[in-house]
Amino acid sequence: MDAFDADVIILGAGIAGTSLAYELATTHRVLLLEREVQPGLHATGRSAAIFSEIYGNAVVRGLSRATRDFLFAPPAGFAQGPLVTPRATLFVAPPDQLDALKGMRADADVAAGTEPISVDEALARVPILRRDRIAAAIYEPGASDIDVDGLHQGFLRGFKARGGELVCDTRIESLGRRGGKWRAVARETSYQAPVAVNAAGAWADEVAALAGVRLLGIEPRRRTVVLLDAPEEHDVRAWPLTIDAAETFYFKPDAGRLLLTPADETPSPPCDAQPEEIDVALAIDRFESITTMQVRRVVSKWAGLRSFAPDRTPVVGFDTHPEGFFWLAGQGGYGMQTSAAIARLAAALIRGEDVPSDIRDEGVTARALAPERLKAL
Numbered sequence: 469m470d471a472f473d474a475d476v477i478i479l480g481a482g483i484a485g486t487s488l489a490y491e492l493a494t495t496h497r498v499l500l501l502e503r504e505v506q507p508g509l510h511a512t513g514r515s516a517a518i519f520s521e522i523y524g525n526a527v528v529r530g531l532s533r534a535t536r537d538f539l540f541a542p543p544a545g546f547a548q549g550p551l552v553t554p555r556a557t558l559f560v561a562p563p564d565q566l567d568a569l570k571g572m573r574a575d576a577d578v579a580a581g582t583e584p585i586s587v588d589e590a591l592a593r594v595p596i597l598r599r600d601r602i603a604a605a606i607y608e609p610g611a612s613d614i615d616v617d618g619l620h621q622g623f624l625r626g627f628k629a630r631g632g633e634l635v636c637d638t639r640i641e642s643l644g645r646r647g648g649k650w651r652a653v654a655r656e657t658s659y660q661a662p663v664a665v666n667a668a669g670a671w672a673d674e675v676a677a678l679a680g681v682r683l684l685g686i687e688p689r690r691r692t693v694v695l696l697d698a699p700e701e702h703d704v705r706a707w708p709l710t711i712d713a714a715e716t717f718y719f720k721p722d723a724g725r726l727l728l729t730p731a732d733e734t735p736s737p738p739c740d741a742q743p744e745e746i747d748v749a750l751a752i753d754r755f756e757s758i759t760t761m762q763v764r765r766v767v768s769k770w771a772g773l774r775s776f777a778p779d780r781t782p783v784v785g786f787d788t789h790p791e792g793f794f795w796l797a798g799q800g801g802y803g804m805q806t807s808a809a810i811a812r813l814a815a816a817l818i819r820g821e822d823v824p825s826d827i828r829d830e831g832v833t834a835r836a837l838a839p840e841r842l843k844a845l
Contacts, residue, residue, distance in 0.1 A: 470656060470657045470658070471657070471658045471659075471660060472499060472633075472657070472658070472659050472660070473497075473660050473661065474496075474497045474498060474499040474633075474659065474660070474661040475496035475497045475498065475661055475662065475663065476492055476496050476497070476498050476499070476661050476662075476663045476664075476665060476818065477498075477499050477501060477650060477652055477659050477660075477661040477663070477664045477665065478492075478498060478499070478500045478501065478665040478667055478796075479501050479640065479643075479652070479664065479665065479666055479667060479668050479675055480501075480502065480503075480666070480667035480668040480669055480671070480675075481500050481501070481502035481507035481508065481624075481634060481636070481667075482507065482508050482510070482511055482512040482620075482667065482669050482803070483508065483511075483512045483515075483616075483619070483620055483623070483799075483803045483804060483807050484667040484669070484796050484797070484799055484803060484807070484810070484811075485500060485502075485507075485665070485667035485796070486500065486507060486508075486620060486623040486624050486627060487623045487807045487808065487810070487811035488665065488667065488796060488810075488811045488814050488815060489623070489627040489632050489634075490623040490624075490626045490627045490630070490632075490811065491811045491812055491814070491815035492632075492815045492818065493626075493627050493630035493631060493632040494630055495815075495819060496818075497631070497632075498627070498632045498633070499632075499633055499635065499659050499661065500627065500632060500633065500634045500635070501635050501638045501640065501652065501654070501659060502634065502635070502636045502637075502638060503637075503638060503639045503640070503668075503671070504636065504637070505636055505637045506636060507620070507624065507634070507636065508620050509740075510669065510670060510740060510741065510772060510773055511669050511670065511772050511773050511774060511775070511803070512616065512620055512803070512804075513616070513617075513620075513772075514693070514741075514770055514771070514772030515616045515772065515803070515804060516616075516693060516720075516722070516727055516729070517613070517614040517616050517803075517804035517805065518555060518557070518611055518612065518613055518614060518709060518720075518805070519532065519535075519536070519539060519552055519611060519612045519613075519614050519804075519805045520532070520557060520581075520608065520610075520611040520805065521533055521536070521577065521581055521610065522575075522577050522578045522581045522582065522608060523801075523802065523805070524780075524800075524801075524802050525780060525781060526577075526831065527781045527782075527831075527832055527836050527837065528780075528781065528782070528800075528802045528806060529577055529830075530827070530830035530831045530832040531782070531802070531806035531809045531810055531813075531827070531830070531832055532802070532805045532806050532809075533830050534806075534808075534809035534824075534826055534827045534830050534832070535805060535806050535807060535808040535809040535810075538808035538809075539551050539552050539612075539614065539619070539805070539808070540552055542622065543626075546622040546625075546626060547615070547618045547619070547621075547622045548618065549615070549618060550615070551614060551615050551618055551619050551622070552612040552613065552614055552615070553612055553613045553615070554611075554612050554613075555611055555612050555613040555708065555709055555720065555721075556593075556607060556608060556609045556610075556611055556708035556709070557607070557608040557611040557708055557709045557710075557711065558590060558593060558594060558605060558606075558607055558608075558708040558709070558710045558711070559572065559582070559605060559606045559607075559608070559711055559712070559713055560590060560597065560602050560604075560605045560710060560711070560712055560713065560758070561602070561603050561604045561605065561712065561713040562601050562602065562603060562712065562758065563603045565603075565712060565713040565714050566603055566604055566713075568713040568714050569604055569605075569606065569713040572606070572713060573606060578606075581608055581610060582606045582607060582608045583606065583607050583609070584604070584605070584606050584607075585605050585606065585607045586605075587599060587602050587603075587604070587605065589605070589607075590602055590605040590607075593607075593707065593708055594707050594708065594710050595702060596699060596702065596759040596760050596761050597710070597758065597759055597760075598758055598759060598760055601757065601758045602758075607708070611708075611709065613720075614804045614805065616804055619804060619807065623807075623811075635659075638654040638657075639654055640652045640653065640654050640675070640678065641653050641654060641655070642678065643664065643675065643678045643679045644679065644680070645664075645679075645790045645791065645792065645793075648662060649661060649662050649792075650662070650663070650664035650679075650792055650793070652664065662792050663792045663794055663818060664679070664792060664793055664794065665794045665795075665796050665814075665818075666679075666681075666793065666794065666795050666796060666797060667796040667797065668797070669688075669738075669773070669775050669797070670686075670688035670736075670738035670739075670773040670775050671738045672684075672686040672775060672795070672797035672798070673685070673686045674738060676793075676795075679790070679793055680790065681787055681789075681790065681793050682787075682843060684777060684778075684783060684795070684797070684798075684839055684842045684843070685777065685778045685842065686775050686776070686777055686783070686797050686798050687735055687775065687776055687778075688735070688736050688737065688738050688773040688774070688775045689732075689733040689734060689735055689736060689773065689774055689775070689776060690732060690733075690734040690735075690736045690741050690744075690747075690771050690772070690773060691729060691731075691732060691733065691771060691772055691773075691774055691801070692729055692730060692732050692743045692744065692747040692748060692751060692769070692770075692771045693727060693728070693729050693743075693769065693770050693771065693772070694727075694728045694729065694743075694748055694751050694752065694766055694768075694769045695722065695725050695726070695727055695728075695766070695767040695768045695769065696719075696725060696726045696727075696728055696755075696761075696763055696765075696766065696767060697725060697726075697765060697767060698721070698724060698725050698726050699761060704721045704724070704725075704726060705721055705724070706721075707720070707721050708720070711731075712754075712758065715731050716730065716731055716754055717729065717730050717731055717751060717754040717755060717758075718731060719755060725767060728751050728752070728755050729751060730747055730750045730751035730754055732747050732750070733774070733776075734747070736773060738773065739773070741771040741772055741773050742770075742771055743769045743770060743771040744771075747771075748766065748769055752766075774799075774800050774801050775797065775798055775799070775800065776798055776800045777797070777798035777800075777842060778842060779841070779842070780798075780800055781798070781836065781837065782796075782797070782798050782799050782800070782802070782806070782810060782837055783795045783796070783797045783798045783837060783838075783839050783842065784796055784810060784813060784814050784817070784834075784837040784838075785814075785817055785834060785837055785838040785839055785840075786817065786839075787839050788840060794814070794817075794818060795839045796810070796814055809827050809832075812824050812827065813827055813832070813834075813837070817834060
């Protein structure tokens with residue numbers, strides 16, 4: 469049997485695994501193992517990510533703020549173009565969602581990052597909205613689209629340039645610890661290291677079970693996306709992402725078309741997720757109920773899995789038993805906009821260092837992310 473030794477094995481080459489591999493490769497020999505034939509197939513590659521400092525809970529927002537500088541001014545040579553493009557967010561409230569919108573504005577972060585606008589102003593920004601269906605609106609001018617592929621590929625290139633090794637099409641059949649090292653076996657090859665990082669996304673609990681580690685309840689949930697033709701009479705390129713206050717749908721421009729989702733979070737086993745027709749129909753129904761458009765053709769549709777911890781906060785840190793098993797999971801829909809900060813934080817913990825000061829200054833602690841918090845639930 470062929471054997472490869474490293475300081476750290478990372479299981480999963482989506483945005484979580486690749487960003488950590490990029491950070492760790494400056495100080496460690498890192499093996500990045502991916503079960504599929506290419507990295508980022510199930511979640512990362514199907515993400516329609518935005519950067520928003522008001523998205524997610526307090527911990528997520530802190531990690532997002534700590535990632536902002538990396539996304540807006542990446543290291544020289546990291547990316548071939550900008551990683552972010554301005555894309556404001558427009559939150560609209562039908563009459564039955566006014567309380568939801570007021571609740572949003574009651575949050576200090578939301579109040580600081582948004583401004584109330586009139587219905588006329590909302591329609592000026594998105595002319596297809598139905599006036600009779602919009603009772604109020606708020607506007608977030610500081611949000612941006614994220615170039616998901618550019619970000620993911622930048623981490624991969626940087627990791628390889630720092631001496632790291634990526635191995636794809638490697639489905640781990642056994643994972644155990646012996647003699648102070650984790651040993652992952654795939655076919656006739658074994659990979660050994662003192663530290664094994666579980667960055668397996670939707671498969672995170674399956675990897676934990678394989679390793680004999682207590683499960684944390686990381687749950688994959690399906691998100692459906694539909695691509696529509698844009699209305700011929702409008703130039704949609706500068707439109708904001710438009711979302712209802714209850715977050716039952718959103719749509720935004722995408723390469724001259726409109727990307728639409730019913731914001732579904734349907735529990736799913738880890739798999740190659742496919743869109744369900746009922747979710748596609750639901751997305752279209754919600755879109756048509758609040759706009760003047762009638763959808764006559766679906767250009768394309770797809771689905772991806774986003775994985776959540778029970779408290780919807782990412783899990784980052786060593787498990788207490790067995791030794792050397794590190795969790796990097798449960799990023800949910802926040803993986804892109806928190807990637808750089810989570811990677812730096814995780815790398816620091818693996819090196820035995822404190823949480824980086826700039827991340828700590830945003831109110832993020834190791835304890836808030838530690839897997840132990842979930843074992844008490």
